[in-house]
Amino acid sequence: MKNIQKLFSAAVCGLVLSFTIAASAQEVKQGIATVVRVKGGASYTVGGNDGWHPLVAGKILHPGSTIKTEPDAMVDVVLGKAIEMPQAHAVPDKVSLAPDSAVRGMVGYKPSVEQNVIRLSGETTIKVDILTVADTGADTISDTELDLQKGRIFYSVKKLSAESKYLVKIPNGIAGVRGSQGFISADGKCGALVHPLWLSFVGADGKPVTVTVGEGQQFDPTSGGISPMPPAIFNLLSEISHAARTCYREICSYSYNRNQWCHISPTTGGDDGKKGNQGPT
Numbered sequence: 065m066k067n068i069q070k071l072f073s074a075a076v077c078g079l080v081l082s083f084t085i086a087a088s089a090q091e092v093k094q095g096i097a098t099v100v101r102v103k104g105g106a107s108y109t110v111g112g113n114d115g116w117h118p119l120v121a122g123k124i125l126h127p128g129s130t131i132k133t134e135p136d137a138m139v140d141v142v143l144g145k146a147i148e149m150p151q152a153h154a155v156p157d158k159v160s161l162a163p164d165s166a167v168r169g170m171v172g173y174k175p176s177v178e179q180n181v182i183r184l185s186g187e188t189t190i191k192v193d194i195l196t197v198a199d200t201g202a203d204t205i206s207d208t209e210l211d212l213q214k215g216r217i218f219y220s221v222k223k224l225s226a227e228s229k230y231l232v233k234i235p236n237g238i239a240g241v242r243g244s245q246g247f248i249s250a251d252g253k254c255g256a257l258v259h260p261l262w263l264s265f266v267g268a269d270g271k272p273v274t275v276t277v278g279e280g281q282q283f284d285p286t287s288g289g290i291s292p293m294p295p296a297i298f299n300l301l302s303e304i305s306h307a308a309r310t311c312y313r314e315i316c317s318y319s320y321n322r323n324q325w326c327h328i329s330p331t332t333g334g335d336d337g338k339k340g341n342q343g344p345t
Contacts, residue, residue: 091198091199092197092198093196095144095197096145096195097124097126098125099119099121099123099125099140100121101121101139103138104133104134104135104137104138104186105133105134106119106134106137106184107132108123108130110126110128111129116132119131125141127193127194129191130191130192130213131184131189131191133186133187133188134186134187135186135187136186137184138183138185139183139184140182141181141182143181143208144179145197179220179222180206180220180221181219182218182220183219183304185216186215187215188215189213189214190210190213191210191213193209193210194207195208195209204225205225207228207229208231209232210231210232211232212233212249214250215250216253217232218301219232219245220301221242222243223242224242224243232248234251234252234265235250236252236285237265237266240261240262240263244257244258244259244261245302245304246261246301247301248261248263252285253282253283254277255281255282255283255297256279256293257298257301259279262275263277265285282297
């Protein structure tokens with residue numbers, strides 16, 4: 065445990081100073097984690113005495129929250145600023161006609177943008193430890209720290225500023241990510257599709273080990289070897305990278321039937337001579 069703490073401290077200390085200096089004159093805001101896709105069973109907790117709750121697309125979580133998935137489940141989470149999408153708002157921001165001419169529907173939508181996304185595989189547990197964003201005017205400085213306790217995540221991270229950091233803790237070490245796509249497992253296995261990632265962990269002899277995983281490669285801590293990434297994972301990462309740039313479309317429509325309700329003047333009454341507001345017929 066002490067070795068793991070030393071690894072984490074060494075990784076963070078070198079980045080904290082530059083992050084603090086660059087962001088000190090800016091307003092550092094708490095980021096959010098917006099759940100945009102859920103397939104299969106998944107749940108979340110905000111920590112403390114809070115229990116586990118079913119996870120659905122549109123749920124907004126804050127640092128300190130933990131997500132876990134059931135076998136064969138999949139969850140996509142956008143990390144960072146609030147995003148303009150229907151799932152992230154209590155009410156839609158656009159209005160258009162519904163297919164049924166008797167129904168007026170409100171439909172929310174957004175254009176495609178580049179986003180930081182993680183995809184949780186089945187039987188994965190991850191906690192969002194730190195998520196902050198500071199706008200300098202010319203750039204955005206972000207601090208993302210995740211605690212991967214179990215399972216595997218795939219990540220797609222847009223290009224980060226030099227002062228930003230993106231760290232993923234695992235039970236036996238810590239991984240550092242720049243702007244790239246790749247995967248990280250709780251057992252230390254990891255791979256990079258675009259741009260390298262580095263991993264520091266405690267070896268079998270109890271000594272710290274640091275490896276750099278290059279583009280198109282994966283690392284297996286069991287064998288200690290680096291090898292080409294299998295085509296199946298390569299294709300999956302490409303798919304996730306594309307999904308990260310996908311427009312998240314409407315998942316629900318707010319509507320009501322024009323013929324269901326009618327308003328009757330409290331002074332002149334309605335056709336039947338009654339006064340006041342009448343409910344549905």
